[in-house]
Amino acid sequence: GAGVSQSPSNKVTEKGKDVELRCDPISGHTALYWYRQSLGQGLEFLIYFQGNSAPDKSGLPSDRFSAERTGGSVSTLTIQRTQQEDSAVYLCASSALTWEQFFGPGTRLTVL
Amino acid sequence: GQQLNQSPQSMFIQEGEDVSMNCTSSSIFNTWLWYKQDPGEGPVLLIALYKAGELTSNGRLTAQFGITRKDSFLNISASIPSDVGIYFCAGQDSNYQLIWGAGTKLIIKP
Numbered sequence: 117g118a119g120v121s122q123s124p125s126n127k128v129t130e131k132g133k134d135v136e137l138r139c140d141p142i143s144g145h146t147a148l149y150w151y152r153q154s155l156g157q158g159l160e161f162l163i164y165f166q167g168n169s170a171p172d173k174s175g176l177p178s179d180r181f182s183a184e185r186t187g188g189s190v191s192t193l194t195i196q197r198t199q200q201e202d203s204a205v206y207l208c209a210s211s212a213l214t215w216e217q218f219f220g221p222g223t224r225l226t227v228l
Numbered sequence: 229g230q231q232l233n234q235s236p237q238s239m240f241i242q243e244g245e246d247v248s249m250n251c252t253s254s255s256i257f258n259t260w261l262w263y264k265q266d267p268g269e270g271p272v273l274l275i276a277l278y279k280a281g282e283l284t285s286n287g288r289l290t291a292q293f294g295i296t297r298k299d300s301f302l303n304i305s306a307s308i309p310s311d312v313g314i315y316f317c318a319g320q321d322s323n324y325q326l327i328w329g330a331g332t333k334l335i336i337k338p
Contacts, residue, residue: 120270156333157330157331158316158328158329158330158331159271159316159328161328164325207270207271209270215258215259215261215276215318215320215324215326216261216273216276217273217326218273219270219271219272220270221268221269221270222268222269222270
């Protein structure tokens with residue numbers, strides 16, 4: 117499709133396990149963002165990739181969180197040793213211009 | 229860091245009523261964006277504003293970029309059931325970063 121896609125749509129895991137969340141941005145978009153959204157809350161910025169520049173990791177809540185963007189396209193957000201407070205919807209967005217972001221449907225992560 | 233104050237946090241309205249929500253900031257922004265998020269979906273861009281004083285409409289939606297560049301409002305006229313959802317404002321600062329409001333949840337009374 118033409119939009120941002122994310123997988124899986126839902127992920128249930130046990131506390132302490134690692135998870136990987138995938139984002140396929142819109143083709144040609146140079147910027148990619150990860151956000152976290154807790155139930156009923158606003159968007160919490162996690163990390164931002166722009167082209168080949170070093171990513172802005174200022175929003176990552178702990179060193180258990182990391183993200184990669186391979187070949188300037190697909191991105192993977194990894195959460196190690198998941199905790200119950202990591203349960204949230206993880207949203208990915210991409211943009212050609214830094215201010216108009218197009219969002220994927222999100223991955224709902226539940227940590228038991 | 230920078231924050232946007234978005235209000236109200238939630239609104240209960242009757243179908244057909246007009247809706248107004250706004251965002252304010254202590255610092256100036258170069259661009260204001262308004263997004264809507266439906267349940268289980270990612271936010272979708274509704275309106276983008278690029279100049280101070282700009283007033284832009286998209287169907288029943290109207291948004292304005294405040295003249296001070298520190299605020300923006302979104303109006304929805306004659307609300308319908310499909311308007312329910314969470315509305316977010318976002319402002320682009322001088323570092324080209326998007327700062328997000330906490331959202332306004334719109335609920336229409338049956």
